[in-house]
Amino acid sequence: MLKVSNVTAGYGRTVILQDVSIEVGRGEVVTIIGANGAGKTTLLRAISGLVKPSAGRITFDGTDIAGMAPADIVGRGLIQVPEARQLFPVMSVRDNVLMGAYHPAARAGADRRFAEVLDLFPRIGERLDQLAGSLSGGEQQMVAIARGLMANPKLLMLDEPSLGLAPIIVQQMFGIVDRICEMGTTVLLVEQKAFHALKIAHRAYVIENGRIAIENTGAGLLADPHIKTAYLGI
Numbered sequence: 001m002l003k004v005s006n007v008t009a010g011y012g013r014t015v016i017l018q019d020v021s022i023e024v025g026r027g028e029v030v031t032i033i034g035a036n037g038a039g040k041t042t043l044l045r046a047i048s049g050l051v052k053p054s055a056g057r058i059t060f061d062g063t064d065i066a067g068m069a070p071a072d073i074v075g076r077g078l079i080q081v082p083e084a085r086q087l088f089p090v091m092s093v094r095d096n097v098l099m100g101a102y103h104p105a106a107r108a109g110a111d112r113r114f115a116e117v118l119d120l121f122p123r124i125g126e127r128l129d130q131l132a133g134s135l136s137g138g139e140q141q142m143v144a145i146a147r148g149l150m151a152n153p154k155l156l157m158l159d160e161p162s163l164g165l166a167p168i169i170v171q172q173m174f175g176i177v178d179r180i181c182e183m184g185t186t187v188l189l190v191e192q193k194a195f196h197a198l199k200i201a202h203r204a205y206v207i208e209n210g211r212i213a214i215e216n217t218g219a220g221l222l223a224d225p226h227i228k229t230a231y232l233g234i
């Protein structure tokens with residue numbers, strides 16, 4: 001579904017990603033783990049069209065999307081839920097969620113998806129008229145994912161959805177990501193909280209200093225001695 005081939009990208013003259021190749025198949029949860037500054041967000045931004053690769057190819061459903069405008073990439077169903085949520089704090093929860101269906105490609109079926117999203121996140125349904133900025137961190141994360149789902153994603157890219165959440169909420173969050181995949185949306189997940197993210201992953205990559213260092217199944221990485229010491233603290 002998504003194929004990133006030998007991508008090099010960065011900011012100005014600073015090269016961050018070097019010769020990065022990953023694949024995401026339809027129906028998979030694929031996880032990318034890596035330390036602070038390894039280049040995880042930059043990789044998602046390159047896929048979303050927010051950072052232009054200086055080399056390599058990115059294809060989505062067989063179309064080359066590298067260099068395409070971000071809005072056109074969104075219109076194809078490749079949706080990024082950004083790190084730290086980036087909601088509109090003085091707008092209501094309802095308007096934040098509905099904003100996800102702003103792109104013309106997402107307007108058909110928006111009412112049905114809104115009902116599905118409220119079913120997935122009952123807590124959001126109880127707080128539709130509250131200002132998004134007054135929600136707890138976990139609730140804001142749910143709104144950000146709900147907004148992403150309103151965009152009618154074929155592939156949903158989640159950038160550190162567990163950031164700043166209490167352990168019990170982190171567990172719930174990954175349960176929801178698992179359910180989103182079961183409901184038919186492919187997921188590319190970027191995380192520092194490696195244990196949970198690898199547990200729900202069909203396949204996973206480790207990114208170190210802008211390069212893909214290891215590729216394996218989620219279970220394979222959980223059992224890998226290097227991953228255990230470097231990323232799981234075991």
Ligand code: ATP
Pocket residue numbers: 011014016034035036037038039040041042043083192
């Ligand atoms: P984290 O887990 O801390 O979010 P990350 O793996 O997502 O890290 P990136 O956000 O991709 O890492 O950052 C990779 C490198 O790119 C970092 O050294 C960062 O300082 C640099 N960087 C990120 N955004 C910019 C920018 N707009 N301009 C210049 N450098 C940037």
